[in-house]
Amino acid sequence: MTGAQAAPEPRVHRTPAEIGDAVRALRADGRRIAFVPTMGALHAGHSELMRQARSAGDDVAIVVSIFVNPLQFGPNEDLARYPRPLEADLAACRDEGVALVFLPGVADMYPEGADTTVGPGALGGQLEGAVRPGHFAGVLTVVAKLFHIVAPDVAYFGEKDYQQLVLITRMVRDLNFPLRVVPVPTVREADGLALSSRNVYLSPDDRARAATLHRALRAGADAAAGGPAAVLAAAGRVLAEQDALEMDYLELRDAELGTDPEPGPARLLVAARLGATHLIDNIGLDLAPTGNDRATIG
Incomplete structure (x- = not known):
């Protein structure tokens, strides 16, 4: 009796050096790298990002990062209570055929003494940036670091965070990152509520x-x-x-x-x-x- 073969578990790496070695091994095997950065608590919107990445070609390997980035949270925001259902997140990655999961700790991303950040320009102080001062400097800093660590060919971001998408696309252009940013339409509940x-x-x-x-x-x-x-x-x-x-x-x-x-x-x-x-x-x-x-x- 035969049944459907279970999807392989994604390989989890916790340091920049480990994920860098794993990505280079995939490239040596002729794979292109499609990257989905997340803060975890994955839902159907994240799964759609992974599906879009998978549809880019048979030679694509999907890398997902899961990192709750403290730099983008303000002093009165929800960093401590932000959901972190790691087992469910890894299962979602497995179900979507993710090859590698990058799961760093804060010290891995921000070693002691690190104080360089990426400025978002004038738009970073408007809209969400006016409501959450400093938020987009935190977002762009962590995304720039992840791009350097993972070195993807293409990265996927949802349109639900539209200002974030615009700012990341500008950063890629302005700082000459050798990758392409792909926007993915917002995934919604039946009543229209954007998944978050x-x-x-x-x-x-x-x-x-x-x-x-x-x-x-x-x-x-x-x-x-x-x-x-x-x-x-x-x-x-x-x-x-x-x-x-x-x-x-x-x-x-x-x-x-x-x-x-x-x-x-x-x-x-x-x-x-x-x-x-x-x-x-x-x-x-x-x-x-x-x-x-x-x-x-x-």
Whole structure:
């Protein structure tokens, strides 16, 4: 009697030297390296990143990093309680055919005395950067280090963290990293809520309220023919129906997150708090020609 063959367990490496040796061995075997950086607490959105990586070709080997990066957490944020279900994360990597998992500790990534960081530029202080000062310096620093350690050919990032995606893509361009960044569309629950590791913090009632963010974004996108003012007004009306939301921002930007978007591709971005949980989401839309409307609320 025969059955389906179990997927092999990914090989786990905990130091930069170990993962570097393992990646070089894969390259010597003719493999290209597809990289998915994560902070763990993997969900279907992460699995989609891995599936996209796997679809890049039979010669691709997938490397996933799992590292809760302290540098991107503010002093009053959730570093200590951030979920760390390692066994489930490794099982998810196995199910998606991951070859290597990089599982460093803080001392591996930030040896004693390390104080060099990557500056995110002006955009790093806007939107999420205004709500969470220093966040994107922490993100870009750890991603730059991971790129140097893993040396991938291609790296996959979700559009749910759209500002992060834009900043990482700029860093790759500006600092001449020899790799390609591939965006992957946001994976959502049936009611539209964007998948996030932080969703586990939400009570059942707040979980239902959180879906308001996507409804607001959809309303804004549906109003795109009316121009920026119509987009923001439509989204704002939906958000105003849910008084449990503490708004951080609702902004309409161009696709590169510049202000004053012109007709064409644009992004509507929203962030709000439900209790202690910070939620973000965004949607792409095609903006119709209009006048000089200011594209922000909040």
